[in-house]
Amino acid sequence: MAPTPTGQLELYTLMVRSRAFEEAAIALAAAGDIPGSWLSGVGQEGTLGAISQLRPDDYLTYTHRGSYGFIGRGSDPKRLMAELLGKRTGYSKGKGGRHIADLEHGILGKSGTIGAHAPLAIGAATAVQIRGGDQVVMSLFGEGTSNRGTTHSSLVAASVWRLPVVWLCENNGYMGSVPARAYTAVTDIADMAASYGMPGTVVDGNDVSAVHQAAEDAIDRARAGQGPSLLELKTFRMRAFGESWPELRDPAEIAAWQERDPILLYQRQLTASDRLTVADVEAIRAAAHAEMAAAAEFARESPFPDPAEAFEDLYA
Amino acid sequence: MAPTPTGQLELYTLMVRSRAFEEAAIALAAAGDIPGSWLSGVGQEGTLGAISQLRPDDYLTYTHRGSYGFIGRGSDPKRLMAELLGKRTGYSKGKGGRHIADLEHGILGKSGTIGAHAPLAIGAATAVQIRGGDQVVMSLFGEGTSNRGTTHSSLVAASVWRLPVVWLCENNGYMGSVPARAYTAVTDIADMAASYGMPGTVVDGNDVSAVHQAAEDAIDRARAGQGPSLLELKTFRMRAFGESWPELRDPAEIAAWQERDPILLYQRQLTASDRLTVADVEAIRAAAHAEMAAAAEFARESPFPDPAEAFEDLYA
Amino acid sequence: MRTLTISQAMNEALHEEMRRDPAVYVVGLGLYPSDGDDATSGLVDEFGERRVRSAPNDEALIAGSAVGAALVGMRPVAEFYLADFAFNALDEILSKAGKWRYMHGSNAGMKLPIVFLQGIGGYVGAAAEHSQSPLALYWHSPGLKIVAPSTSYDAKGLLKTAVRDDNPVMFFIHKFEDSGPVPEDEYLIPFGVAEIRRDGADATVVATSYMVTLALQAAENLADRGVDVEVIDPRTLEPLDIDTIVGSVQKTGRLVVVDEDTERCGVAAEIGAQVLERDFAALRAPVGRVANPNLPVPYSPPLEEAVLPSVAKIEAAILATLA
Amino acid sequence: MRTLTISQAMNEALHEEMRRDPAVYVVGLGLYPSDGDDATSGLVDEFGERRVRSAPNDEALIAGSAVGAALVGMRPVAEFYLADFAFNALDEILSKAGKWRYMHGSNAGMKLPIVFLQGIGGYVGAAAEHSQSPLALYWHSPGLKIVAPSTSYDAKGLLKTAVRDDNPVMFFIHKFEDSGPVPEDEYLIPFGVAEIRRDGADATVVATSYMVTLALQAAENLADRGVDVEVIDPRTLEPLDIDTIVGSVQKTGRLVVVDEDTERCGVAAEIGAQVLERDFAALRAPVGRVANPNLPVPYSPPLEEAVLPSVAKIEAAILATLA
Numbered sequence A, B: 001m002a003p004t005p006t007g008q009l010e011l012y013t014l015m016v017r018s019r020a021f022e023e024a025a026i027a028l029a030a031a032g033d034i035p036g037s038w039l040s041g042v043g044q045e046g047t048l049g050a051i052s053q054l055r056p057d058d059y060l061t062y063t064h065r066g067s068y069g070f071i072g073r074g075s076d077p078k079r080l081m082a083e084l085l086g087k088r089t090g091y092s093k094g095k096g097g098r099h100i101a102d103l104e105h106g107i108l109g110k111s112g113t114i115g116a117h118a119p120l121a122i123g124a125a126t127a128v129q130i131r132g133g134d135q136v137v138m139s140l141f142g143e144g145t146s147n148r149g150t151t152h153s154s155l156v157a158a159s160v161w162r163l164p165v166v167w168l169c170e171n172n173g174y175m176g177s178v179p180a181r182a183y184t185a186v187t188d189i190a191d192m193a194a195s196y197g198m199p200g201t202v203v204d205g206n207d208v209s210a211v212h213q214a215a216e217d218a219i220d221r222a223r224a225g226q227g228p229s230l231l232e233l234k235t236f237r238m239r240a241f242g243e244s245w246p247e248l249r250d251p252a253e254i255a256a257w258q259e260r261d262p263i264l265l266y267q268r269q270l271t272a273s274d275r276l277t278v279a280d281v282e283a284i285r286a287a288a289h290a291e292m293a294a295a296a297e298f299a300r301e302s303p304f305p306d307p308a309e310a311f312e313d314l315y316a
Numbered sequence C, D: 001m002r003t004l005t006i007s008q009a010m011n012e013a014l015h016e017e018m019r020r021d022p023a024v025y026v027v028g029l030g031l032y033p034s035d036g037d038d039a040t041s042g043l044v045d046e047f048g049e050r051r052v053r054s055a056p057n058d059e060a061l062i063a064g065s066a067v068g069a070a071l072v073g074m075r076p077v078a079e080f081y082l083a084d085f086a087f088n089a090l091d092e093i094l095s096k097a098g099k100w101r102y103m104h105g106s107n108a109g110m111k112l113p114i115v116f117l118q119g120i121g122g123y124v125g126a127a128a129e130h131s132q133s134p135l136a137l138y139w140h141s142p143g144l145k146i147v148a149p150s151t152s153y154d155a156k157g158l159l160k161t162a163v164r165d166d167n168p169v170m171f172f173i174h175k176f177e178d179s180g181p182v183p184e185d186e187y188l189i190p191f192g193v194a195e196i197r198r199d200g201a202d203a204t205v206v207a208t209s210y211m212v213t214l215a216l217q218a219a220e221n222l223a224d225r226g227v228d229v230e231v232i233d234p235r236t237l238e239p240l241d242i243d244t245i246v247g248s249v250q251k252t253g254r255l256v257v258v259d260e261d262t263e264r265c266g267v268a269a270e271i272g273a274q275v276l277e278r279d280f281a282a283l284r285a286p287v288g289r290v291a292n293p294n295l296p297v298p299y300s301p302p303l304e305e306a307v308l309p310s311v312a313k314i315e316a317a318i319l320a321t322l323a
């Protein structure tokens, strides 16, 4: 089912806000304000069609890339940005950098090793099942990460234990600058679902309405106790692997995907159906940029942690 | 293609010799002569239909279970048995116990952790490919081990690198005493092949002729540079998980499989087609038992290593 | 008082804790149906397959799932059978369980109450990949508590504490399991409190797990020869009761540490360093390290004996500190 | 003489060794196309995709495949980018590479000529899971050689030796890479030979990799204050040139070990223990351990500085041994 008109505006706004966050983070990285680095998610905001449908008490496991998971769940951009700058006001009090958890919004943390999130998702789903709840766990991974052993064993466990997991593979066609054909055995990661006896669906990841539709089915299924599904979102990352990495992909390929920018596509859909006016677009964008500028400002002005704080937080 | 008449007799003889080795090892274990333990392969000798077709210069990676891989490749039963008894004359000079390598026969070693053989097979196949040879790597794993992440990533690598590997899953329906439905997402492990874009075939693992046929195709394919295949041999282990473990499976199920003993089935096929007489059967069995009794005797009479030898063999 | 094996004592602890707290569950291999009289036997009958979860065979999955469940409020007990197998889960244990709370700034009060149960030890002809005792590997890494009981009494009381601890706990049980008295009444044993297993004036021996049994035997043998050995069992390495150890060394002037793990960068080197940092003058001889001389554990009995600590080697090391 | 970065020096070593021996090949992540000026840049252009193999992203696969290839006569160089990621391959590295030869009794002359290349180190805001320096983890485990060069010259000569060694070698390169002179002519540097980076009479500092740079700076600073520090770079921990270290300590009576890894069961504890075992009388003060105080590496610069070794901390530790 398509989102309600309000829902459509909200989804569009989330996408624009995520993009604005990315742009602010990219600018901070370029200015040398981020001690580590930022792995941008620009171009992959179509995934919000899935994430935005989670209930507040659902869980999300997130990858190394982008901010839309956090924005989509309602995390505070100020605290996100402060963390990137290593400030005490950040989600990890400056200890994690881009490795951020927001447990209040059910985001379990960001791993430094790819593929480590999948078993975490199994654990959260196990908890739901033991407690007899109807929460859903959404778990993101890249097509490169589909090769990790943990992805495999977690998909097995989700299936044999019939866990409420929605697996979301964001296939952006590259691992670093290596094209997917060099490391994936199948063209469609969704085909892997056959190994696990779960439904596998290929979705145009840049068409947020299509993502919304496919995710709705998978979420319903999981919530109803009918087990896991695998959705593959075909998408593209518009920035280099990370902000401090060179871009080595073909500029023509990048330009072609520019035409399929998920925000642009949705904007066209919504303006065509009169859900959105040019003025709306402008207002939403302006508000988002103001919000993220304020977040950057907050981050910049926040204090660094005191060295003594390094000795806190190891044990509960 | 079925083996030649001589080939059939040879294959049958290998099966009987493997079984005789197992029985001798089981007796030694019962007598307390084996310091560690023995994980018997009785009932799974049908796999010899595949192993026996390897060329002397091919490679095999082996699991934790049974002796037929070694017997099938031409390893020396005396040295195998001596190793089980921790004797200096063993394949590992008493250092490994049931963890045995026989590099002269292309057997790369036995791992203490299940699933670790699959990447080894990738490495051996990589070597073949780099050298431009036409050797084949056969790699065994149990259906329980199909869940290990290393199995997955190795099957991916075999596929994307188009390596000459024949994957052989011996599906004996149990991991310890846990039935497969508790840990495998699919009924047929061969279905996993879809995830890797390689052929996957289910074979009656106790019908050695069927195994022979299916393996021949897979070996030919690998040798011709057409890439890996996955064969699933449905079989059953007739002994408990290990000789020092209790048997917790249903006796009725065990009894039913007794009727499908791979040696018995092949014997019936061969006697029906007059390849084998009752006298042959007796002679082959007697020779095998004499051979393995001599191996056990050799092992028992061999000296233990000197304590000082513990300090050798770490570095080359 | 009744006598229980360490496994039986642990089994009782798990039953009690699972009854007490519905957030406690067990996940691992070979739990269902139980293969014998071990720490997890019978749990599935009482608590069902959801809370006693036999997993697909991938240790990274088991460990990582425990972390995920702990993050949302559960108290998993992850069972690996042997510590050797947990090597497949070291990213999950070292970098997820051990560091997740810290690296996320203890976000929203993040807790990681996980018990990682593992078998350790040699002496049974299990060879290189089924005989390891990797205590130092985990002690070296931040964020993990380390428990290695030597008696049934301690195993029960420490396991109950481990289940209630809000941090990841590596809980090591030796294959060579002792039996001992265990009271019927509930009790817990706090982490970080060493037990002096034998008083002595001439030399201090520190040992955990099965090494305590060997050390006590060595002490008895030396007593016959007029050497009076104190044997200290720290019970937990993290936290470590270094005060008790230093106090003893200040009395005896001699220290021998027995550790089944490989010697290099091991438990003995660390305890020796800490003692010297606390009181450089206390030691009158170098620390005796009785440990595996940096070899994989071999299979054959005479080789295994050559590599692993023994009563004779402990005696020799004690005498060397007195020479 | 021309000046090269450590990566450039290693790159040259790999080119030379791959030309010399067709059994040498490279497997890892992000090798093709190269992402920049690193140790593996350009190799694929000269040697092709079969010998410069960009792998599916699974470190256990990469490490295990290197073991398999080595068993059949190849000489793999397995590249992990960061040591942190290799935690996913610890069963393969510790229990296959490290123990396979021993546990199989060196069957048929089994050799395991593998180089495991890994980046280590902090100081760049990379946080807990991208900043580790797990030298002690590997040194603790049997069967692995450990190399951690501090200069471009050493990096090239040691890498060539590593490729030709018939055993698994853990080769660690710090993120903070130095440049230095590298001769055009071929040379190799043997394992187990320490380099005295600075002569001194008052205290001995042992350091590897980037810690050597910090230690030399500390020594210079203290020289201004009349303290004469000797700085020893063992270059390889396994094998360790303990003779040179003991000789120096016998002269100075003081020892400080600098190690970026966590302190507990670390390199400093081990070197301290070995020195005391060799000559209990040589030390006039406890061994100074400058290491990570058992914390994950935090992200924010002031926190990272609080946790990792620094010039100031090394100076303080040296002065403490002289107090």
Ligand SMILES: Cc1ncc(C[n+]2csc(CCOP(=O)(O)OP(=O)(O)O)c2C)c(N)n1
Pocket: A064, A065, A112, A113, A114, A115, A141, A142, A143, A144, A145, A146, A172, A174, A175, A176, D029, D057, D059, D085, D088
């Ligand atoms: C275990 C591990 N290996 C390698 C890396 C380095 N790394 C970070 S992101 C990445 C690429 C992952 O590709 P993919 O899953 O397709 O995600 P994408 O970057 O395309 O979003 C790699 C190799 C890592 N972080 N962890």
Ligand SMILES: Cc1ncc(C[n+]2csc(CCOP(=O)(O)OP(=O)(O)O)c2C)c(N)n1
Pocket: B064, B065, B112, B113, B114, B115, B141, B142, B143, B144, B145, B146, B172, B174, B175, B176, B237, C029, C057, C059, C085, C088
């Ligand atoms: C990594 C690892 N985990 C657990 C074990 C213990 N273990 C040995 S064999 C085995 C069962 C494997 O099942 P399967 O692959 O079906 O082989 P089968 O025993 O049925 O022949 C297990 C769990 C191990 N050896 N290694």
Ligand SMILES: [Mg+2]
Pocket: A142, A143, A144, A170, A171, A172, A173, A174, A175, A176
């Ligand atoms: Mg990708």
Ligand SMILES: [Mg+2]
Pocket: B142, B143, B144, B170, B171, B172, B173, B174, B175, B176
């Ligand atoms: Mg099985």
